[in-house]
Amino acid sequence: MDFYKLTRPLLFRLDPEKAHHLTLAGLRMLTRLKADSLLSPGIHSEPVEVMGIKFPNRIGLAAGLDKAGNCISGFGAMGFGSVEVGTITPLPQNGNPKPRLFRIREREAIINRMGFNNPGIDAALKNIANSRKGFAGIVGINIGKNKDTDNSQAIDDYLTCFRKAYPSADYIAVNISSPNTVGLRELQLPETARNLLLSLKQEQQKLHEESGKYVPFAVKIAPDMESRQILALADLFNDVQIDAVIATNTTIRRDNLQGVPHENEKGGLSGSPLARQSTEVIAALYKAMDKAIPIIGAGGIDSAKQARAKIEAGAKLVQIYTGLIYRGPSLVNELLNAKL
Numbered sequence: 001m002d003f004y005k006l007t008r009p010l011l012f013r014l015d016p017e018k019a020h021h022l023t024l025a026g027l028r029m030l031t032r033l034k035a036d037s038l039l040s041p042g043i044h045s046e047p048v049e050v051m052g053i054k055f056p057n058r059i060g061l062a063a064g065l066d067k068a069g070n071c072i073s074g075f076g077a078m079g080f081g082s083v084e085v086g087t088i089t090p091l092p093q094n095g096n097p098k099p100r101l102f103r104i105r106e107r108e109a110i111i112n113r114m115g116f117n118n119p120g121i122d123a124a125l126k127n128i129a130n131s132r133k134g135f136a137g138i139v140g141i142n143i144g145k146n147k148d149t150d151n152s153q154a155i156d157d158y159l160t161c162f163r164k165a166y167p168s169a170d171y172i173a174v175n176i177s178s179p180n181t182v183g184l185r186e187l188q189l190p191e192t193a194r195n196l197l198l199s200l201k202q203e204q205q206k207l208h209e210e211s212g213k214y215v216p217f218a219v220k221i222a223p224d225m226e227s228r229q230i231l232a233l234a235d236l237f238n239d240v241q242i243d244a245v246i247a248t249n250t251t252i253r254r255d256n257l258q259g260v261p262h263e264n265e266k267g268g269l270s271g272s273p274l275a276r277q278s279t280e281v282i283a284a285l286y287k288a289m290d291k292a293i294p295i296i297g298a299g300g301i302d303s304a305k306q307a308r309a310k311i312e313a314g315a316k317l318v319q320i321y322t323g324l325i326y327r328g329p330s331l332v333n334e335l336l337n338a339k340l
């Protein structure tokens with residue numbers, strides 16, 4: 001039985017952010033009651049090694065849904081092989097004023113300008129330690145900078161989060177592509193990105209030597225780049241030998257949204273209208289990048305067909321967010337059973 005078919009009409013009557021909190025609270029309750037196995041009727045799982053770590057399957061939860069790291073094992077119970085928590089910043093912050101989350105039902109899409117609302121890295125790490133209990137999959141910690149940190153100091157914020165997250169994370173995602181923190185995407189400019197990534201590589205090497213544990217890091221990029229920008233980033237990623245790229249974050253474009261409610265809301269657009277654009281970025285990147293650097297594909301995956309398109313374009317793993325809001329846990333099931 002697909003519970004989500006019953007609950008979605010009720011949830012969609014609520015303000016999107018209230019629906020979000022209610023769903024996560026429900027998920028936590030199911031986990032506490034040890035009833036979360038209801039979410040995953042007999043699923044197929046095929047382990048795959050990416051970034052030197054073993055993922056139970058190719059399907060991951062994209063960053064931004066479990067922003068505070070409270071629900072890892074609940075999402076695990078849906079069948080996700082990996083859960084990416086965050087984005088987390090060094091200090092707690094409230095994010096942008098509400099409303100800041102909009103459903104575009106006509107296009108199975110979302111516009112959000114949440115602005116990294118999160119409890120800060122110290123609290124998030126406590127949440128993660130608790131909520132990952134019983135989860136056998138991979139936990140990624142997605143890091144960013146605080147809103148009040150000037151870009152000239154951004155490296156310090158990333159390094160702070162990187163050091164703190166390192167002992168707890170299976171991998172770290174470096175988010176330089178959210179459109180909702182002013183100036184963040186400027187960190188994708190090749191010279192700025194080079195300094196940031198070299199600093200993180202150096203820190204990774206140091207922490208690896210000190211702890212004996214190697215934690216890979218992936219860089220999350222925007223879909224709104226011209227091909228020459230993608231090529232410049234691919235060159236940089238080859239040079240620095242980062243461990244993976246996550247492609248992509250939400251878009252600031254509004255293709256095919258004319259005439260639908262909320263089309264003019266500021267923020268990042270996700271879901272179906274983003275699917276092709278992010279697949280094109282993956283394909284361009286795959287062509288230009290060392291094959292040793294894996295791509296994690298995200299953007300508008302709402303079916304096994306869309307997930308397969310990402311994998312055919314070069315992605316080794318996929319992540320979903322908006323598709324889960326519209327389709328519910330049965331989407332995870334569909335993707336797992338498609339044996340991607």
Ligand SMILES: Cc1cc2nc3c(=O)[nH]c(=O)nc-3n(C[C@H](O)[C@H](O)[C@H](O)COP(=O)(O)O)c2cc1C
Pocket residue numbers: 062063064065067086087101110112114116142175178220248249250269270271272274298299300301319320321322323
């Ligand atoms: C409400 C919302 C919040 C998000 N927050 C984050 C975030 O904090 N960090 C991040 O890297 N990506 C964030 N994302 C982007 C998603 O991780 C994903 O890259 C994007 O939505 C494309 O996938 P989708 O079309 O399956 O949603 C957010 C997306 C949504 C819809």
